[in-house]
Amino acid sequence: MNAIHIISTAPFFAKKSGAFSVEDFDLYCTVLSALNWRRHNGDIALYTDKAGAEYYERIGLTDIWNEVRVCIPDDLEGVDPQMFWAGGKLFALREASAPCVMIDTDFIVWKKLALGEELVAAHREELYPDIYPPLPYFRLNDHILPPFDESVLPLNTAFLYLPDDDLREFYVSQAIAFMKSARSCEDRLCYMVFAEQRMAAMCAEYTSTPVRTLLDKDHLFFPQDSFTHLWGAKQAMRDDPAQRAEFCRKSADRIRKDFPEYSYTIDIIQKIGQNTNGN
Numbered sequence: 001m002n003a004i005h006i007i008s009t010a011p012f013f014a015k016k017s018g019a020f021s022v023e024d025f026d027l028y029c030t031v032l033s034a035l036n037w038r039r040h041n042g043d044i045a046l047y048t049d050k051a052g053a054e055y056y057e058r059i060g061l062t063d064i065w066n067e068v069r070v071c072i073p074d075d076l077e078g079v080d081p082q083m084f085w086a087g088g089k090l091f092a093l094r095e096a097s098a099p100c101v102m103i104d105t106d107f108i109v110w111k112k113l114a115l116g117e118e119l120v121a122a123h124r125e126e127l128y129p130d131i132y133p134p135l136p137y138f139r140l141n142d143h144i145l146p147p148f149d150e151s152v153l154p155l156n157t158a159f160l161y162l163p164d165d166d167l168r169e170f171y172v173s174q175a176i177a178f179m180k181s182a183r184s185c186e187d188r189l190c191y192m193v194f195a196e197q198r199m200a201a202m203c204a205e206y207t208s209t210p211v212r213t214l215l216d217k218d219h220l221f222f223p224q225d226s227f228t229h230l231w232g233a234k235q236a237m238r239d240d241p242a243q244r245a246e247f248c249r250k251s252a253d254r255i256r257k258d259f260p261e262y263s264y265t266i267d268i269i270q271k272i273g274q275n276t277n278g279n
Contacts, residue, residue, distance in 0.1 A: 003101035007052040008088020010081035024273030028251035030105040047092035071095040106230035121155035123215040143181035148202040171203040
């Protein structure tokens with residue numbers, strides 16, 4: 001099964017933070033995510049923009065993917081990259097062909113998956129009103145949403161398998177139209193998770209596509225060995241150098257053990273970590 005990692009640099013440059021870069025722990029997870037997918041499930045490509053492709057080429061990590069494809073618009077076609085910080089994922093999916101898997105670079109699948117005619121996502125999300133408000137909350141200029149079922153629980157798309165192109169095209173077209181039509185505001189959460197997570201669930205329900213999840217939303221923090229999602233651990237590692245160092249050490253050990261031919265990636269990431277952390 002073909003999969004894609006997605007990197008859009010537009011949100012980074014919108015903050016005017018200087019040169020684009022990725023933290024060491026995130027790079028370790030990216031390497032393990034790509035290599036484990038290739039080992040267990042099939043090819044994986046990086047879909048990115050010009051700056052993203054140049055970055056991974058410059059640091060020497062492009063070989064972890066089967067292909068690097070520059071297909072995300074640098075300007076996200078006018079979509080506000082701060083308001084829609086994950087908007088690049090929808091533009092990347094526009095260029096994909098189903099059946100396909102979209103997997104975040106901080107999500108690792110450690111086993112072979114059985115994928116068929118169901119939409120498969122990481123897990124459901126609760127409909128907390130401060131994160132997923134009622135549809136009238138959203139201010140749109142000219143896009144009219146279909147009569148979606150508001151009761152459907154959103155889908156976390158750290159992992160998203162789309163079984164056919166009809167669903168992929170409907171989801172992508174609705175999400176991009178929503179982002180382009182949204183009136184500019186300071187809401188950096190509700191609008192984005194609607195376009196990405198809630199829209200995915202609503203589109204599946206609207207098209208009568210069955211849905212399955214990899215993880216139970218009520219047991220996300222229980223020990224399990226099939227999937228790893230850094231998620232909130234990223235900030236914890238930024239705040240705790242010891243935790244960060246331990247994660248990087250374990251990741252390097254895993255690469256040496258499972259993928260010795262890619263041990264060169266460890267030296268690359270360690271140098272980046274030293275420059276970032278001032279060690």
